[in-house]
Amino acid sequence: MATHSAPKQPNGLDFFADAIRAALATALDLEPAVLVLERPREEAHGEFAVPCFRFAKAAACSPPQLAAKLAAELHIADVCATAIGPFLNFQIDPQRLAYVVLSSALTADFASGQQGLTTIVEFSSPNIAKPMHVGHMRTTVIGAALARIFQHLGHKVIRINHIGDWGSQFGKLVAAWQRWGSEENLQADPIAELLQLYVRFHAEEAADSSLAADAKIAFQKLESGVENETRKTWRHFTELSLREFERVYARFGITFDFVRGESWYEDKLEALSQWLDECGVTELSDGATIVNLESEGIKTPCLVKTAHGTTLYATRDLAAAKSRWEEFHFDQLLYVVGAEQTLHFQQFKAVLKRCGATWQERMEHVPFGLIRLAEGKLSTRAGRVIGLSEVLDRAVELARAAVEEKNPQLPNKEAIAEMVGVGAVVFHDLKHQRQKDVVFDWDEVLSFEGDTGPYLQYSHARCCSILRKADRALTSIDSIDLTLLEGGQELFVAMGRLPQAIRETGQKREPVLLAHALLKIASAGNAYYRENRVLGTGDLALENARLLVIQALRDTLALGLGLLGVPAPEQM
RNA sequence: GCACCCGUAGCUCAGUUGGAUAGAGCGUUGGUUUCCGAAACCAAAGGCCAGAGGUUCGAGUCCUCUCGGGUGCACCA
Numbered sequence: 001m002a003t004h005s006a007p008k009q010p011n012g013l014d015f016f017a018d019a020i021r022a023a024l025a026t027a028l029d030l031e032p033a034v035l036v037l038e039r040p041r042e043e044a045h046g047e048f049a050v051p052c053f054r055f056a057k058a059a060a061c062s063p064p065q066l067a068a069k070l071a072a073e074l075h076i077a078d079v080c081a082t083a084i085g086p087f088l089n090f091q092i093d094p095q096r097l098a099y100v101v102l103s104s105a106l107t108a109d110f111a112s113g114q115q116g117l118t119t120i121v122e123f124s125s126p127n128i129a130k131p132m133h134v135g136h137m138r139t140t141v142i143g144a145a146l147a148r149i150f151q152h153l154g155h156k157v158i159r160i161n162h163i164g165d166w167g168s169q170f171g172k173l174v175a176a177w178q179r180w181g182s183e184e185n186l187q188a189d190p191i192a193e194l195l196q197l198y199v200r201f202h203a204e205e206a207a208d209s210s211l212a213a214d215a216k217i218a219f220q221k222l223e224s225g226v227e228n229e230t231r232k233t234w235r236h237f238t239e240l241s242l243r244e245f246e247r248v249y250a251r252f253g254i255t256f257d258f259v260r261g262e263s264w265y266e267d268k269l270e271a272l273s274q275w276l277d278e279c280g281v282t283e284l285s286d287g288a289t290i291v292n293l294e295s296e297g298i299k300t301p302c303l304v305k306t307a308h309g310t311t312l313y314a315t316r317d318l319a320a321a322k323s324r325w326e327e328f329h330f331d332q333l334l335y336v337v338g339a340e341q342t343l344h345f346q347q348f349k350a351v352l353k354r355c356g357a358t359w360q361e362r363m364e365h366v367p368f369g370l371i372r373l374a375e376g377k378l379s380t381r382a383g384r385v386i387g388l389s390e391v392l393d394r395a396v397e398l399a400r401a402a403v404e405e406k407n408p409q410l411p412n413k414e415a416i417a418e419m420v421g422v423g424a425v426v427f428h429d430l431k432h433q434r435q436k437d438v439v440f441d442w443d444e445v446l447s448f449e450g451d452t453g454p455y456l457q458y459s460h461a462r463c464c465s466i467l468r469k470a471d472r473a474l475t476s477i478d479s480i481d482l483t484l485l486e487g488g489q490e491l492f493v494a495m496g497r498l499p500q501a502i503r504e505t506g507q508k509r510e511p512v513l514l515a516h517a518l519l520k521i522a523s524a525g526n527a528y529y530r531e532n533r534v535l536g537t538g539d540l541a542l543e544n545a546r547l548l549v550i551q552a553l554r555d556t557l558a559l560g561l562g563l564l565g566v567p568a569p570e571q572m
Numbered sequence: 573g574c575a576c577c578c579g580u581a582g583c584u585c586a587g588u589u590g591g592a593u594a595g596a597g598c599g600u601u602g603g604u605u606u607c608c609g610a611a612a613c614c615a616a617a618g619g620c621c622a623g624a625g626g627u628u629c630g631a632g633u634c635c636u637c638u639c640g641g642g643u644g645c646a647c648c649a
Contacts (some may be wrong), residue, residue, distance in 0.1 A: 021627065036588085036589080037588095038588060038591075039588055040592080041591090041592050041593075041594095042592080042593090045592085049591090049592085051590095051591050051592085051630095053590095053591075053629070053630080056629095063629085084592080085592075086591085086592085086629095087591080087592065127649075146607070164601050164649060166649095167634080167648070167649060168647090168648065168649090169648070169649070172648095251642075262649090279642080286646080286647080287647085288646070289647095290647090299575085299644070300644095300645055300646070302646090303646055303647055305647080306646095306647040307647060308647085310647085312646095312647065312648085312649085313648075313649050316649095332614085338643090339576080339577060339642095339644090340642095340643050340644060340645085341644085342575095342577085342644070343575085343576080343643095343644055343645065344644090344649090346576095362620065365576085365589085369577075369578080369642085369643090370642075370643075372642085377642090377643095402611070406609085406610090406611065407611095420611090431584090431585070431586090431597095432584090432585070433578095433585080433586085435577060435578075436577085436582095436585085437577085437578070437641085437642060437643090439584090441583095441584080442621085443598095444583095444584065444598085445647080447597095447598075448611050449597085449598080449611055449612090450596085450597040450598055450611095451584090451585080451586095451596065451597045451598085452597085454611055455597090455611065457611085458609085458611045458612075459607080459611095459612085460621060461611090462608085462609060462612085465608070465609060466608050466609095467597080468608095469608055470608085494587085500588090508589095512585090512586080513586095513588095515586095516586060516587095516596085519586095519596080519597090520596090523596090524614065526612060527612095527614090530612075530613055530614095531607075531613090533607070533608065534608060535608045536607080536608070551609095571609090572609095572611075
């Protein structure tokens with residue numbers, strides 16, 4: 001399975017990187033693919049660097065000698081090679097760099113690719129009957145960003161929301177509902193009522209053993225497949241919850257191709273059990289059905305059925321995986337799920353491996369670190385939660401105040417505040433490396449200055465503002481005199497690196513790479529239009545040239561923000 | 573007890589698959605607005621990359637151990 005995405009035409013700095021790699025490969029008699037172009041530490045040294053240490057031995061000379069030799073021998077169009085010690089640096093002709101980067105940035109498929117790969121991203125996956133809290137933020141935001149990025153890279157992307165709508169917890173919920181439920185409260189605020197029931201169940205469970213027994217029976221009734229009162233209640237809860245989730249997704253601008261709860265795979269569970277038996281991997285242990293995984297180096301066996309015959313999380317995930325494979329024949333299936341479930345994914349992949357399902361290699365757990373509060377781990381039961389809507393509301397509220405203060409004359413301030421607030425929250429999440437735990441800090445999430453979503457949005461809005469004031473049709477790049485552009489090198493390089501950043505974001509499943517590439521672009525952009533005034537210079541040719549840069553910058557920021565899921569208002 | 577993840581500036585984080593003098597933001601200090609938007613820009617100060625060994629031309633990055641934080645380890649999801 002290929003993981004690299006080749007753009008239709010090398011764009012941005014890839015255009016030069018490919019040429020450099022090809023020339024270097026010929027000179028060193030190597031495959032271009034093995035040559036990794038690095039970035040010189042000093043920007044003044046050029047756009048690309050190749051340390052010559054590893055090639056020196058084969059060339060029978062010292063690294064500095066090799067670097068010097070290659071610098072003298074290589075002839076690459078519009079690229080100048082120089083040696084500094086053992087480092088071979090490449091500088092792109094500024095004129096040519098500006099042309100290539102600007103023209104690629106102005107095309108709709110900038111930094112895209114074309115591949116027929118099918119990528120499934122499973123993300124968000126909240127549990128019915130509980131509110132979405134900050135803990136759901138990471139999977140939702142990271143998953144949605146990865147999905148958009150793979151789509152941009154040319155994959156056929158299938159987004160699946162694997163709603164937690166099945167399992168013994170619903171037996172508990174139904175049992176609690178039958179004892180204490182109030183239809184009136186449920187209508188008024190469904191999630192709050194369901195949450196209250198859930199919390200109460202756990203509070204009273206220890207003192208009243210009949211509760212757990214009732215819950216067990218309720219789930220058995222649910223799993224029996226027979227239409228009954230229990231099932232009706234469960235379906236009602238599900239519908240109410242989904243409606244709540246939809247509201248949050250709408251604010252994030254997220255849609256799914258399939259909202260398939262665990263229950264969707266209900267009728268596939270029996271066949272799955274049979275399949276596991278046929279594969280000869282199941283065995284009984286203390287009454288439960290398990291798959292021993294010691295042969296795969298995993299000590300804990302995978303439980304696929306409880307002693308009282310009900311299915312488990314792993315059972316349903318196995319059924320889901322198999323069903324997806326049969327339906328989509330995916331090239332990759334990414335599970336954007338918290339790192340605390342690493343063992344679960346190792347186990348259930350190992351089960352499939354034991355069954356001879358080679359396609360399990362295409363499945364990948366994309367783990368992320370926990371969001372914790374300063375007071376400790378999030379806990380729905382303990383009431384230690386911050387609702388996702390609450391976070392968004394507070395961010396929007398602050399954004400509203402900021403807009404009111406900085407730009408009171410704007411029309412549709414409310415819509416802009418929503419975009420800024422949501423953008424701040426989303427970007428804050430994507431700014432962190434996936435695997436690291438995040439301590440939730442209101443001040444940080446709600447900050448609009450520095451390395452933040454609103455900073456990127458501001459840069460974008462500034463470009464929009466300049467273009468709006470110029471109020472003219474953009475001249476074609478080929479009729480523009482790019483020699484008039486003196487500065488901007490840093491900006492062009494930053495923009496030119498976007499294709500690589502997007503590619504790597506996909507390969508490493510790490511949105512922080514794109515986030516940082518965008519910050520660099522915005523920062524270089526802010527410096528650019530500060531130093532190079534666009535309008536009112538009295539030189540029309542110069543204005544048009546700079547306007548083109550602003551247009552390319554705006555398009556690039558809009559592209560990147562769109563991929564991350566940060567809204568890009570034209571004014572703010 | 574075993575396994576996995578994390579430890580970089582006062583704080584929050586990057587660090588180009590092992591390369592050149594470790595970079596941003598916040599905060600601190602100082603500067604920039606008769607000029608396309610100051611949610612911005614410019615500059616200064618701030619580091620024994622948790623600690624100790626090892627691997628090699630070269631280590632924040634790889635290996636081993638120690639310390640500190642987090643997570644998981646059979647009928648929850």
